[in-house]
Amino acid sequence: MNPNAVHAKELYLSDKHNKPIGLSLKQYIEDERLNASQAYSLLQQGQFSPVSQHISNYGINAKPVWLSLTLINNSQTEQEKTIHIDNYWLDEVSSFWFADDHIIHFEHQGDLSLFYQQESQQPSFNLNYRYPPGKTTVLIRVQTPDAMVIPVYLFDQQEMAKKNAFNAYSYGFLYGSITALLIYNFILYVGLRLKSYLFYSLYLLNFLLLNFAYSGHGSLWLWPDSPIWQQWSIPILMVSFCTSGILFACHFLRLKFQLPTLNKILKSLCIIFPALMLLAAVLQDRVLGLIFAFDLMLLFSGLMIVLGILSLNFGNISARFFLIASISSMIGIAITCLAVWAYIPFNQFTYRAAELEVFIDVLLLALALTERFRRVENEKTIAEKMANMDPLTRLNNRRAFYQLVEPQFTERQVKKAASILMVDIDRFKSINDTYGHNFGDEVLVKVAALIRDTLRKNDILARWGGEEFIIFLPYTQEQEASTLATRLCENIAKLSFTQSQQKVNVTASIGIVTSCSAINQLPMLIEVADKHLYQAKRAGRNQISAGTSPSKERIDKLAT
Numbered sequence: 097m098n099p100n101a102v103h104a105k106e107l108y109l110s111d112k113h114n115k116p117i118g119l120s121l122k123q124y125i126e127d128e129r130l131n132a133s134q135a136y137s138l139l140q141q142g143q144f145s146p147v148s149q150h151i152s153n154y155g156i157n158a159k160p161v162w163l164s165l166t167l168i169n170n171s172q173t174e175q176e177k178t179i180h181i182d183n184y185w186l187d188e189v190s191s192f193w194f195a196d197d198h199i200i201h202f203e204h205q206g207d208l209s210l211f212y213q214q215e216s217q218q219p220s221f222n223l224n225y226r227y228p229p230g231k232t233t234v235l236i237r238v239q240t241p242d243a244m245v246i247p248v249y250l251f252d253q254q255e256m257a258k259k260n261a262f263n264a265y266s267y268g269f270l271y272g273s274i275t276a277l278l279i280y281n282f283i284l285y286v287g288l289r290l291k292s293y294l295f296y297s298l299y300l301l302n303f304l305l306l307n308f309a310y311s312g313h314g315s316l317w318l319w320p321d322s323p324i325w326q327q328w329s330i331p332i333l334m335v336s337f338c339t340s341g342i343l344f345a346c347h348f349l350r351l352k353f354q355l356p357t358l359n360k361i362l363k364s365l366c367i368i369f370p371a372l373m374l375l376a377a378v379l380q381d382r383v384l385g386l387i388f389a390f391d392l393m394l395l396f397s398g399l400m401i402v403l404g405i406l407s408l409n410f411g412n413i414s415a416r417f418f419l420i421a422s423i424s425s426m427i428g429i430a431i432t433c434l435a436v437w438a439y440i441p442f443n444q445f446t447y448r449a450a451e452l453e454v455f456i457d458v459l460l461l462a463l464a465l466t467e468r469f470r471r472v473e474n475e476k477t478i479a480e481k482m483a484n485m486d487p488l489t490r491l492n493n494r495r496a497f498y499q500l501v502e503p504q505f506t507e508r509q510v511k512k513a514a515s516i517l518m519v520d521i522d523r524f525k526s527i528n529d530t531y532g533h534n535f536g537d538e539v540l541v542k543v544a545a546l547i548r549d550t551l552r553k554n555d556i557l558a559r560w561g562g563e564e565f566i567i568f569l570p571y572t573q574e575q576e577a578s579t580l581a582t583r584l585c586e587n588i589a590k591l592s593f594t595q596s597q598q599k600v601n602v603t604a605s606i607g608i609v610t611s612c613s614a615i616n617q618l619p620m621l622i623e624v625a626d627k628h629l630y631q632a633k634r635a636g637r638n639q640i641s642a643g644t645s646p647s648k649e650r651i652d653k654l655a656t
């Protein structure tokens with residue numbers, strides 16, 4: 097059986113054709129420019145060969161190709177159908193309808209024909225025609241140096257409307273969400289001045305523009321009067337998309353610190369490839385430009401995965417999301433390529449997988465940025481906490497004490513009376529000298545914990561320095577403060593330590609002061625509490641000393 101009989105069969109307009117109709121096409125690769133009549137006689141002479149794929153693919157910089165299609169209208173009336181070519185970047189699409197060996201209609205569309213899209217308001221090639229009863233042969237000439245993939249569908253009005261609605265909704269969703277993300281991240285950059293957000297915004301902008309260019313929406317809405325830019329926009333935007341992606345990766349993964357040599361190489365790539373693209377543009381060699389762009393795109397997809405793995409190995413937690421995001425876009429690009437090359441079924445989902453996966457990649461990168469932001473904030477909070485904390489006892493330090501107490505030390509507070517206790521472990525030097533510094537540390541930690549556990553929720557405790565602690569007791573009269581101090585003295589004395597099988601006990605002395613109209617400033621209170629502590633020490637230690645707001649003379653006396 098002739099294999100050609102399987103392929104290139106005539107199509108009946110009355111049938112439904114949901115899939116690409118490649119197997120019903122015949123093709124002829126043009127060596128010298130042919131006109132429609134010459135191509136038609138070659139078809140009649142059997143010079144056209146059947147297409148063996150659902151979607152024919154001729155690669156980059158292919159010769160122009162003629163496709164033929166025979167359509168049968170076996171009804172008595174005209175039937176309207178649309179030959180839909182689902183590729184938006186073809187330079188020229190010229191179509192000729194033949195009946196009874198005569199041209200009955202023709203159309204020219206493509207990047208080079210200005211305004212063709214404005215008529216249909218669709219960025220695709222839609223060849224509408226009302227087919228008379230009988231047989232019609234359609235010849236389509238396609239020319240482009242870009243990837244010449246030609247997915248051909250035969251739709252009726254309803255199917256075409258369904259396809260257009262799907263495209264309108266899905267592109268609307270894609271462009272809407274990417275634009276929102278772009279604006280949000282750019283605002284974050286303006287507010288935070290973090291370069292990762294700037295490069296991420298640029299990456300999003302380039303993704304958006306590149307998608308506009310190859311989906312045809314750019315020439316429909318943004319640059320309708322610039323066919324030359326439409327032709328160059330795809331390779332140029334591919335390069336700027338990859339370049340901004342590389343710059344984002346360098347900043348986001350902090351390669352400057354982790355992999356400085358690789359960082360330099362990547363930054364050189366961001367100069368070399370745009371320069372090569374400029375050279376191709378100056379030479380007006382679009383094929384060269386496309387080769388540079390596709391090479392960089394391939395390099396970029398692989399590179400992002402390698403960078404993610406390397407950075408993860410260096411312990412960069414943020415690289416997790418980055419790696420998943422890169423793998424996602426790599427899978428998408430692979431699915432689209434396989435679909436376009438007809439290794440897997442070609443449909444809306446496989447053809448637009450790259451778009452979908454790059455969209456997921458973009459969302460994951462946004463997540464990575466927020467996760468990094470949260471981590472930096474946490475680190476900052478921890479650093480701030482550490483700056484206010486005594487590392488040995490984990491109590492507030494002197495700085496934190498002032499920060500916490502000063503705002504509370506208001507007039508009202510003073511009037512209602514607040515007390516301050518200065519606690520100092522007795523003869524701590526000799527404890528250190530006898531049992532060692534480590535044992536001294538253990539004593540400090542245990543005494544600190546005991547004091548903390550004895551206090552109320554709103555009391556403020558801090559390590560004042562060495563073996564000295566300070567306690568701020570809001571709304572506490574001298575009587576209550578003294579009771580607390582006595583209890584503390586007793587409990588500290590009850591603490592028992594063991595060192596070299598020897599039982600060791602420690603005691604503490606406490607100076608107490610309560611605010612009043614004469615002593616109403618925090619430094620004054622601290623000073624008087626200190627004097628009382630001195631008094632307790634002089635009186636024999638392991639005791640408290642309090643005074644009803646000693647006068648200046650008494651303070652001076654205490655000090656002597």
Ligand SMILES: Nc1nc2c(ncn2[C@@H]2O[C@H](COP(=O)(O)OP(=O)(O)OP(=O)(O)O)[C@@H](O)[C@H]2O)c(=O)[nH]1
Binds near residue numbers: 637
């Ligand atoms: N183990 C340990 N010792 C400390 C620390 N900070 C200060 N010291 C020691 O605490 C001791 C304080 O000694 P002094 O100021 O002479 O006071 P004291 O021996 O307690 O005598 P009195 O206060 O008069 O009862 C010094 O020997 C310091 O080296 C610390 O964080 N850990």
